[in-house]
Structures are given as C-alpha cells and as structure tokens.
Amino acid sequence: MKLTIDGKPLEVEPGTNVLEAAARLGIEIPHYCYHPDISADGNCRICLVQVGDATRKLPIACMLPCAEGMVVHTASPAVVKARKGVMEFLLINHPLDCTICDQAGECPLQDYSYRFGPGDSRFVEDKGKKQKHVPFSDKVLFDGERCILCTRCVRFFTELRDAKPIGVVNMGGKSTISLGPNGPIDDPYQMNIIDACPVGALTSRDFRFKQRVWFMDFAETVCPGCARGCNMTAGAYQNQLLRFTPRRNPEVNKSWMCDDGRLSYKRYNLESRTRGAVVRGQPESLERALDAVKALVGDGSRTAVLAATTLTCEELFAVKTWAAGAGVKTLWHGAASWKGDEFLKLADATPNTAGAKELGFLLAPLLPGSTTPRPAGLSVLVVAGEVAVPAALLDGLDALVIQAPAGGALAEGASVLLPGRTPLETKGTWVNATGHRQAVRPALDPGAGVPESWTLWRDLAGQRWPTLQHLQAAMAAAGSAPARKRTPSVAEQALAQPALAGNNLP
Amino acid sequence: MIRETKLLSARFGQPQSWALEGFRKDGGYETWLKVLKDKRPPAELVAEVKASGLKGRGGAGFSTGTKWSFIPKGTTKPVYLCVNGDESEPGTFKDRQILELDPHQLLEGVGLTCYAIGAHTAYLYLRCEFALGLRRLQAALDEAYKAGLFGKNIQGSGFDLEVHTHIGAGAYICGEETSLLNSIEGVRPYPRNKPPFPAVEGLFGCPTIINNVETIANIPHILKRGAAWHAALGNKEDPGSRLWCVSGHVKRRGVWEIETGFRLAELIDSPDFCGGMRPGRKLKAVIPGGSSSRVLLPDEVAVATMDAPGMKQVNSSLGSAGIIVLDDSTDMVDAVLNLMRFYAHESCGQCTPCREGTPWVVKVLERIMSGHGRAEDLDLLLDLADNMEGRTVCALADGACWPLVSIVQKFRAEFLAKIRAPARAAAPAGAGA
Numbered sequence: 001m002k003l004t005i006d007g008k009p010l011e012v013e014p015g016t017n018v019l020e021a022a023a024r025l026g027i028e029i030p031h032y033c034y035h036p037d038i039s040a041d042g043n044c045r046i047c048l049v050q051v052g053d054a055t056r057k058l059p060i061a062c063m064l065p066c067a068e069g070m071v072v073h074t075a076s077p078a079v080v081k082a083r084k085g086v087m088e089f090l091l092i093n094h095p096l097d098c099t100i101c102d103q104a105g106e107c108p109l110q111d112y113s114y115r116f117g118p119g120d121s122r123f124v125e126d127k128g129k130k131q132k133h134v135p136f137s138d139k140v141l142f143d144g145e146r147c148i149l150c151t152r153c154v155r156f157f158t159e160l161r162d163a164k165p166i167g168v169v170n171m172g173g174k175s176t177i178s179l180g181p182n183g184p185i186d187d188p189y190q191m192n193i194i195d196a197c198p199v200g201a202l203t204s205r206d207f208r209f210k211q212r213v214w215f216m217d218f219a220e221t222v223c224p225g226c227a228r229g230c231n232m233t234a235g236a237y238q239n240q241l242l243r244f245t246p247r248r249n250p251e252v253n254k255s256w257m258c259d260d261g262r263l264s265y266k267r268y269n270l271e272s273r274t275r276g277a278v279v280r281g282q283p284e285s286l287e288r289a290l291d292a293v294k295a296l297v298g299d300g301s302r303t304a305v306l307a308a309t310t311l312t313c314e315e316l317f318a319v320k321t322w323a324a325g326a327g328v329k330t331l332w333h334g335a336a337s338w339k340g341d342e343f344l345k346l347a348d349a350t351p352n353t354a355g356a357k358e359l360g361f362l363l364a365p366l367l368p369g370s371t372t373p374r375p376a377g378l379s380v381l382v383v384a385g386e387v388a389v390p391a392a393l394l395d396g397l398d399a400l401v402i403q404a405p406a407g408g409a410l411a412e413g414a415s416v417l418l419p420g421r422t423p424l425e426t427k428g429t430w431v432n433a434t435g436h437r438q439a440v441r442p443a444l445d446p447g448a449g450v451p452e453s454w455t456l457w458r459d460l461a462g463q464r465w466p467t468l469q470h471l472q473a474a475m476a477a478a479g480s481a482p483a484r485k486r487t488p489s490v491a492e493q494a495l496a497q498p499a500l501a502g503n504n505l506p
Numbered sequence: 507m508i509r510e511t512k513l514l515s516a517r518f519g520q521p522q523s524w525a526l527e528g529f530r531k532d533g534g535y536e537t538w539l540k541v542l543k544d545k546r547p548p549a550e551l552v553a554e555v556k557a558s559g560l561k562g563r564g565g566a567g568f569s570t571g572t573k574w575s576f577i578p579k580g581t582t583k584p585v586y587l588c589v590n591g592d593e594s595e596p597g598t599f600k601d602r603q604i605l606e607l608d609p610h611q612l613l614e615g616v617g618l619t620c621y622a623i624g625a626h627t628a629y630l631y632l633r634c635e636f637a638l639g640l641r642r643l644q645a646a647l648d649e650a651y652k653a654g655l656f657g658k659n660i661q662g663s664g665f666d667l668e669v670h671t672h673i674g675a676g677a678y679i680c681g682e683e684t685s686l687l688n689s690i691e692g693v694r695p696y697p698r699n700k701p702p703f704p705a706v707e708g709l710f711g712c713p714t715i716i717n718n719v720e721t722i723a724n725i726p727h728i729l730k731r732g733a734a735w736h737a738a739l740g741n742k743e744d745p746g747s748r749l750w751c752v753s754g755h756v757k758r759r760g761v762w763e764i765e766t767g768f769r770l771a772e773l774i775d776s777p778d779f780c781g782g783m784r785p786g787r788k789l790k791a792v793i794p795g796g797s798s799s800r801v802l803l804p805d806e807v808a809v810a811t812m813d814a815p816g817m818k819q820v821n822s823s824l825g826s827a828g829i830i831v832l833d834d835s836t837d838m839v840d841a842v843l844n845l846m847r848f849y850a851h852e853s854c855g856q857c858t859p860c861r862e863g864t865p866w867v868v869k870v871l872e873r874i875m876s877g878h879g880r881a882e883d884l885d886l887l888l889d890l891a892d893n894m895e896g897r898t899v900c901a902l903a904d905g906a907c908w909p910l911v912s913i914v915q916k917f918r919a920e921f922l923a924k925i926r927a928p929a930r931a932a933a934p935a936g937a938g939a
C-alpha cells in the first residue's frame with residue numbers, strides 16, 4: 001500500500017506501522033516505550049504524529065498501521081508542540097540528576113530533551129517522591145523517580161522470558177515498577193532490562209559509577225562466550241574492559257545477550273600474561289623462538305596442532321597455512337561447553353567452532369563426542385590459543401608448543417611459549433552456529449611483546465602477507481570468506497534502541 | 507411542557523419490582539421468547555436497533571446499532587457481549603436504578619443483544635460498590651436460569667447463552683470499555699490503544715460489544731414496539747427516553763425519566779422536577795453530562811435542549827446524563843479543584859500526559875486556592891489541557907480537560923480575583939516562583 005510521510009511517497013506491505021515506515025525513509029520518530037524487539041505498548045506518547053489535517057487527535061506512530069493513501073506529518077506544528085508537551089510531562093517529576101546518573105551520555109531522555117523538548121519547565125511545584133535505589137537483584141538496581149513507566153522491562157520478561165518478576169503497582173502519578181512477591185529477579189537474562197530501559201531507572205550494579213560513558217572507548221564486536229555470537233559493544237576505559245552490552249542484530253541476537261556473556265568481560269582484563277617468547281623456561285626473542293618451533297616440528301610427521309575455537313578464521317587460516325608448509329597433517333580444534341538454554345545460550349561455549357570445521361580442523365581426540373583417533377607416534381603438540389588439552393593427549397610427548405595470552409598450568413611443561421591475544425584484542429572473523437560470518441574487533445591493546453597472533457604463524461610459514469587484508473584475500477581465494485562489517489539498514493538506524501554509547505560509532 | 511416518561515422506569519415503584527414473577531406478569535421476557543421462537547434473523551434485529559436511532563447511554567453517545575454492525579461478518583471466533591455497569595462518572599446514578607429496581611429488564615436486553623450480535627457469552631460488569639444492585643441482579647439471573655431463559659438450547663431454540671456477573675474493585679478507569687475488558691481478563695485494567703476496536707478484537711482477542719446498562723435496557727422496548735416508535739420519541743436526531751440524574755444545589759435532586767429534547771432550564775425550574783434553586787440562591791453553572799462535560803453558564807442553560815444537537819449548540823455534551831447544578835455560593839476554583847482531584851486520583855497512570863498532567867493541574871489549582879497563584883497560571887492550565895486532550899490512550903484526560911478548560915475560560919475573573927487578592931494560607935512546600 002502507498003502512503004506519504006512528510007511529503008515523501010512510500011510503499012509498504014500491509015501491517016507495517018508508521019514508525020517503522022518512516023524509519024525506512026530515514027525519518028526518525030522519537031520513541032521510548034516502542035522497542036523493535038518487544039511488542040508495541042503505546043504508553044509514552046512521544047511518537048505522536050498527525051494524519052491528514054486532524055490536529056486534535058494525534059495517533060501514535062508505533063501502533064498506527066499504515067493505510068492506503070494515508071498522509072502523515074511527523075514534524076507539523078501540532079506534532080512539535082505535542083512532543084514538547086510530552087517531554088515536559090516526562091521531566092516534571094524526573095529528578096534531573098544526570099550529573100550522578102549512569103545513563104547520562106547514552107540517555108534518550110537527554111537526547112530527546114535537546115532535540116524535541118521545550119528546553120525549560122513551567123513546573124514550580126514539588127516533584128513526586130518515589131522509591132530509589134531499590135535492588136531488583138544482585139545485578140540490577142531500580143530508581144523509581146527516574147522511571148518514565150514505559151514498561152519495556154516488564155514486557156521484556158512477560159514476552160521474552162515468560163516470567164513476571166516485576167510489574168507496575170499503584171495508580172496514576174504514584175505508579176511505579178515493583179518486584180513481585182517472589183523476591184529478587186533470578187533470570188539469567190535479566191540484565192537486558194538495563195539496556196532496554198531508555199532512562200537511568202535500571203542500572204547495572206556491576207557497572208554503576210565505574211565510568212562516564214563519554215570517557216570510554218567502544219568496540220563493536222562479538223561475544224566470545226558461546227557459538228551464538230551475540231553482537232555486542234565492548235566498552236573500555238584506559239585499556240580496561242568495564243562492560244559488554246548487546247548490539248542489535250535482528251538475525252542473531254536481536255537486542256539481547258545473556259548475563260554470563262555480559263559479565264564475562266572480567267575474564268579479558270588479564271592480570272598476568274605472556275609477553276615475548278619463552279623457550280625452555282628462558283625469555284627469548286620471537287625470531288629465535290620461532291626457529292625453535294621449526295626445529296621441534298621437523299618434517300611435521302610426528303606433530304599435531306590443537307587450535308582453540310576462540311581463534312578467528314584468519315588465525316586458523318594462518319595456522320593451517322603454516323601446518324601445510326611444515327608437513328603437519330593433523331589439525332585439531334578444541335572445545336568447551338556449558339549449559340545452553342532455549343533463548344540464546346548454546347552449549348558450545350566457544351565462538352568459532354563452525355569456522356574451525358570449515359577450515360578442516362577436526363575435533364581433538366579424547367574430547368567428549370570426538371571420534372577422531374589419536375595417531376600413533378605423536379611426539380610434538382602445538383597448541384594455538386587458550387584451550388583445555390585432555391591430559392591423556394599430553395602423555396608421551398617430547399615437546400609442547402603453546403601460543404596463548406597466558407600459558408596457564410600447561411605453560412610449565414612447555415618447550416616453547418609464544419605470546420597470544422585474547423578475542424578482545426583481535427581483529428578477524430568468527431562463524432557462529434547459524435553460519436553468520438561476523439566481524440570481531442579489538443577493544444583492548446595488549447601492549448608490547450604481544451603481536452597480532454596471525455603474524456607469528458605467517459612468519460613461521462614464511463608468508464609475506466603485510467596486512468590482515470592480504471591474509472583475508474588469500475583466505476577468500478581458498479574458499480573461506482572473511483566477515484564484512486554488518487551495515488544496519490537505514491530503517492534499523494532510525495529505529496536504533498536507546499542510544500547506548502558505542503552503538504552508533506561513526 | 508416537560509413531563510416524565512415511564513418506559514425504563516415503568517416498574518420502578520412496584521413492590522418487588524426486581525423479581526421475575528412481577529416482571530413476567532408485566533409482559534417481561536415475551537420479546538425474548540418470541541425472538542427465539544420465531545428464529546428471527548439476527549441481522550434484522552441489528553437493523554431494527556440501528557433504525558431506532560438509539561445512542562449509547564454510557565457517555566460517548568455512539569449509535570448502538572452501528573456499533574453492533576462492526577462485528578466482522580462471518581467471524582470464526584466467539585463473540586462476546588460485555589455490559590458496562592461500572593457507573594462511576596461523578597453525578598451519575600442511573601444504571602444503579604435499573605440494576606436495583608428492574609434487573610430483569612436489563613437481562614432481557616442482554617438476551618436480545620447477544621442473539622442479535624451472535625454472542626453466546628455475556629459478562630455483566632458491575633462496580634463493587636453496587637452491593638444491592640449486584641445482589642438483585644444475581645438473584646434475577648439465577649431466577650432467569652431456573653426459568654430456562656438462559657443456558658443451553660434455550661426453550662428448544664438451539665440458541666445457547668451463558669451470562670456471568672463480574673465485579674470490579676472500584677476504579678473509575680474500569681468503566682473505560684477496554685479497561686473493562688482487561689479487568690475481566692484479570693490483567694491490570696489499563697485502557698487499550700485503538701485500533702483495533704473491541705468489535706474486532708476485544709475480550710480475549712475476540713469480537714466484543716460493550717454497551718452501557720441503560721443502553722441494553724432499551725433493547726427489549728425497541729424490539730417490542732419497533733424502530734419507528736423509538737425514533738419518534740423526543741428529539742428526532744437523538745431519540746429516546748433517558749434517565750436523567752440531577753444533583754447539586756436544587757431543591758429536589760434525583761433521577762427522572764424524560765424523553766430527549768426538553769429544555770434544561772425547565773427541568774431545573776419545574777415544580778414537578780427540581781423545583782428551582784435553593785431559596786435565595788441563583789444559578790451559577792451546570793455541568794450537563796456527568797463531570798466529563800463542558801460547563802454551561804446560566805444564559806447557555808436558558809437555551810440548551812437536552813439532546814445531542816442541542817448540547818452541540820452550546821459546545822457541551824449529554825455524556826452520561828448526570829446533571830450537576832451549581833449555585834452562586836459555589837467557589838468555581840474549588841469546584842474544579844475537586845473535579846481535578848478526582849481525575850488525578852483515577853488516572854490509571856499508563857500514559858504520560860494523563861499520568862503527569864492531571865496531578866500537575868491539581869498542584870497548580872491547590873496553589874491558587876492557597877493564595878499563591880500567579881497570573882500566568884491560567885494560561886498554564888489551558889496549555890496543559892491542550893497538551894493532554896487528544897494525546898492519550900483513552901478519554902479520561904479528555905474528560906478532565908473539558909470541565910477544566912471551560913471553567914477556566916468561563917470563570918477567568920473568579921480565578922484572577924483569587925490570584926490578585928489572595929486569601930493567603932501557608933505556602934505549600936516547594937511553591938517556588
């Protein structure tokens with residue numbers, strides 16, 4: 001059906017609402033209670049638009065189905081005034097405590113105030129008092145005075161988690177969100193309500209007061225926690241990760257991620273790590289360490305490679321290229337698992353198993369579910385990345401080469417220890433369980449003595465790829481395409497969820 | 507000449523008027539049984555009611571037959587009838603009369619309406635304060651079931667109808683038709699955004715007709731005597747006989763049944779009805795249709811006729827026919843504050859303009875009342891109303907804005923007098939400026 005929005009003609013399929021239709025034209029209609037991954041509720045009234053000449057009744061764009069011949073105005077005088085009115089109403093009882101609010105800097109209440117608000121308030125009365133800093137759980141804190149009652153949090157649970165741990169209580173101006181009778185929220189996805197909340201009413205007890213978001217650095221990357229590969233934004237300050245937040249990808253994780261993945265950032269702030277190389281317990285230059293590896297591997301016939309499935313396709317491709325040149329025919333990948341669930345979490349707790357399989361790596365012997373036989377006469381094991389090595393696989397080895405951010409317990413017995421990078425320090429490609437090739441980007445700089453992992457394998461292999469792009473070209477020629485940055489459509493950009501800092505990097 | 511009509515209220519004075527026996531003796535349920543026996547095509551009944559010109563008695567005044575015709579043709583979902591007996595509009599107490607004094611009249615209407623719209627389940631929603639009304643309605647329902655007037659295969663007609671009573675918990679918002687549906691469904695009674703309208707997607711997601719108690723009580727009479735008879739009652743554009751509730755500063759207050767089209771001034775002055783103002787008092791204002799309608803000044807009252815076109819002429823509405831008469835002893839600032847406190851208290855809190863706007867209006871009015879008003883407060887009040895009306899999920903905020911705006915505009919001098927010569931009480935905390 002055809003309609004016009006702000007004078008621009010547009011054709012949409014029946015059932016499309018005006019908010020989404022406008023987004024396709026790149027017209028942003030402000031919204032609080034509307035969320036692209038929760039059903040519309042229509043309570044905030046900021047997305048009012050004018051249809052035709054009717055200026056008294058302004059319908060809400062988020063729940064207004066497009067109709068044939070409809071003429072919509074999103075910035076008419078009536079709409080502009082009504083929006084100002086709604087902004088003023090939203091703020092009269094809001095504490096305006098941006099200076100101490102974690103949401104400041106990524107708050108649509110702030111953003112829309114600047115863009116659509118009246119700029120001042122005519123409210124001279126006392127503000128309403130509501131409950132503040134209410135623990136909803138050990139992860140989430142609620143501030144009733146900041147809340148604008150959009151009920152995204154309530155609807156997240158009822159619609160996506162089939163649960164009602166929180167709800168609205170009281171009436172009228174005294175309405176507030178409250179815990180239900182069963183006590184604190186214990187849902188493993190509960191922290192999503194913090195991002196879903198368009199204001200500072202729900203804050204993360206983990207991130208609270210750690211840093212102002214405008215001082216932080218953000219990387220659009222992918223959660224390393226499991227084979228789902230939830231898109232996320234890693235936020236860091238002075239090279240220390242402070243939080244992971246989900247980044248919308250309608251095909252993979254919508255707007256969500258699990259709390260375990262979200263809080264796993266702590267694991268990547270390494271306290272100690274391998275810098276430079278170590279050969280038989282002694283620090284050594286990288287060049288000589290690589291020479292030592294070559295000597296140990298020899299003709300490759302008695303060597304096996306065990307690569308972690310946290311490595312990128314690019315790293316795995318470099319490993320494989322070296323192995324092929326060095327006569328190493330046994331390429332294994334490791335595995336790690338946790339308890340998956342029905343929502344996002346998959347049992348495979350590594351992000352790139354599909355990528356490793358695609359490059360011809362087989363599940364290492366002795367791991368659960370493995371049918372790979374252990375070859376006879378194995379004497380050298382090259383471990384790339386952080387991976388749990390079955391103890392029996394180490395039996396009878398002459399030499400162990402480890403390339404990893406931190407060697408761990410295995411490092412003690414390693415012949416050669418090479419530095420490695422964590423997924424949060426790496427650029428490349430992961431292939432998730434549903435076959436999406438996703439771009440991984442570094443959030444941290446590991447500092448001196450930790451070169452990009454792929455360069456070590458390149459040097460071992462005697463390849464000349466000067467940059468990762470060159471490696472990717474070789475990889476693509478071999479049939480394994482690197483990820484491209486996913487560019488959200490115009491519509492998705494206009495529908496961006498609350499301006500999480502880092503979600504809209506230039 | 508204004509006179510009472512005894513149609514809906516015909517049996518109100520009789521002893522045990524709420525019992526089945528007397529009702530049947532007076533011809534009750536005959537229409538219901540005849541429709542079942544003749545197996546009249548439901549579309550015929552809808553057309554009849556449409557032609558009768560009957561308009562909803564709950565407040566919005568929408569054509570009843572037209573509403574019924576919105577049920578999607580050939581729907582495969584069950585159709586429901588909900589009867590709105592959550593009568594909470596300030597100044598309105600007419601449905602209560604029907605529930606307490608002639609509940610069978612309502613039940614016959616329920617049967618006929620369900621038959622017409624193809625519903626096999628009806629919910630009668632009553633506010634919990636109607637204890638007597640509920641007792642009598644429930645007793646009447648039990649009697650009717652016992653007499654085989656409801657239930658499965660009624661009188662061998664093949665038509666099934668189950669009727670349930672449902673009790674609210676005393677919230678004004680539950681009288682909003684979609685809140686009422688949510689209340690029946692057992693969820694928080696927030697009004698729903700429309701579209702979809704209940705006739706398409708209502709109770710439990712199925713096509714639903716919601717009608718006021720008085721509206722339904724009219725149905726047996728219309729189907730008994732025909733559309734033409736009803737269309738000839740009172741004003742021809744807004745025909746029928748209505749129960750008018752008069753409260754306020756008149757000598758006699760109460761409920762009278764009168765055909766539409768009479769003069770409001772006559773009702774107030776006639777010795778057979780209100781009997782004029784209290785001694786020594788003069789008329790100051792009338793709120794003609796329950797508190798959610800625009801106030802009328804004496805010169806408007808003098809010309810106003812009580813029907814939809816007449817009210818339109820004076821830019822107000824008949825609403826729920828709750829006529830509130832105010833005399834010259836009334837402090838209009840205090841009166842509007844009283845009303846606004848009601849709306850702020852009853853705002854459900856779902857959507858922003860009403861949740862935040864109605865308490866703000868109360869705070870401004872309280873400040874003016876306490877002697878701390880500012881000249882700019884009047885324009886502020888009007889602008890707040892402009893930011894609420896037509897911007898909300900339901901009509902509660904509209905209902906608050908109409909009396910507010912009309913009182914501020916028509917009694918501006920009274921507000922200004924209070925602001926300029928304040929009877930100053932202690933400043934409310936936080937009253938800055």
